[in-house]
Amino acid sequence: METVLSIQKLTKNFGKLCAVNNLDLEVKKGQVFGMLGPNGSGKTTTLGMLMGVVNPTSGSFSWFGEPASHLTRKKIGAVLEHPIFYPYLSGQKNLELNAMIKGADPGNIPKVLETVELTARKDDKFRTYSLGMKQRLAIASALVSDPIILILDEPTNGLDPMGIAEIREIIKKIAADGKTIILASHLLDEVQKVCTHFAVLKRGTLMHTGPVDDVGKGEELVEVQAYHDDLGVLLQEFMGSASIKKENGLFQVMMKDGYHSKDLNRFLFDKGIVASHLATRKKSLEKQFLEILSDAGHHG
């Protein structure tokens, strides 16, 4: 697959503080790439370097195999952190300005305003917008040039649940067009829903990178419940159980390698017990995220 972004040994120091540390990363065409990490782990700084506003201390990166320049930036739609606009200009005028700088067709503006549902307020000054409306305008400005890459830093910050779902749909739609998206977010649930790949940063260092589909591979967690008083004791006898926990009135059995939910089902059946609830749970990205961060803690 074609490499869209390739980062080599990218480093940024703010005085003594190392915000990004020897980062190597590749993003391929069509990926929806989630950047995860706790507050201050260097996500925005990394994106800032990619977008030319933060000068790297060392290291390099290339878009489409070419060294970065302002011309490549015109092909990227990006919003870093807060929405930034001229407060005294209307939403419409702000977008016209974005389009002028990007060399985009201003004819796209009504379409993107429609996408983020701001058409009715387009002639009001940006200053008068609510937080969520500002965020929507920022997304509109990222879309105005019909970019081949979209970079979004906390795009759903301040949006209502409907807004969050709408942004998710927008991201999915854009990704379906074969475009590449880089998304920094703390909403792991969202990342798991929309991203194909993810990376985890901690204090500027890359801890993990890989496909989202791999999350929870290899281990199977089975939730089970049955009308039996000693189900907990009984489950201990099952050959395939690695560990057993009780949560929300359900038993969670972590399976040993090679054992699956059907084996547990057969075991119970042989004991004359019929399960009232039996479900395989994939490990959530959130769980994996916390594990990656705490593993890292043990090592360093």
Add this chain to the structure above:
Amino acid sequence: MLHLLKIDLKKMTSYRTFWVICGLYFLTLGFTTASGMEILKWLASKGAEFGASININRVPLYHFPDIWQNLIWISGLFKIVLAVMVVISITNEYQYRTIRQNIIDGMSRWEFLQSKILTNVMLSLMSVLMILSIALFTGFIYTPKIEWDYFLVGSEFFVAYFLEIFAFLSYALMLGILVQRSGLTIVLLMLSHMIEAIIKLNIFRSSVEDQIGFLKQFFPLESITNLVPLPFARYAFQEIQDYVALTAVAIAIGWTVLFNYFAYLKLRKSDI
């Protein structure tokens, strides 16, 4: 190029402060320069009431070719207003962080600076055009007998005037990029002449004045002032410099290039 200018103008043309300040500038500039003769007449009539008769026709303020240098020198006093506008325009970009989004959207840092420099060029040209038309208009009204041979003597001051405005706006732009906060920048801009004068006072003590006094003309703000020398002493029968000195132009051009270069250096190095 034109595209970059258009981008900067688009930012300004819906900004009320821009219209207020530019309106104030061009109105006061226009009224002052155009009505000088009327003020003089009024002064003369007041003087007559007190028995002191001034013959205003002895003071050919608005006669060709004197009018060029006279009006241009007066107009130079107003450039601070335009410079304040330039400071507001650039420090706004820092305060609202829109410079960051401009770069993210695909401007290079040099293009961003260019767009601001081009606006400075435009504002300078507009000042020149305004004074040129006012000088032509009033000159034809007030000059009793136009001698075409001398008509254009001193009109090279328009080149100096353009440079004077543009150099000062470049200075204001650089200051804004270095300081980034509007209030502080405006105070520094206002105090610049005084600060430079104090520095000069300390360097050029009377003991060394004779040997190194000529260095004064190399100071940035003095170099801008030297472009158009004060003309009015000639009406008190004193010699004045009624031409544009090439060394003054060279030094002023040198500083203008440096101002914009320093702005570029700062812009290139900093995280935005």
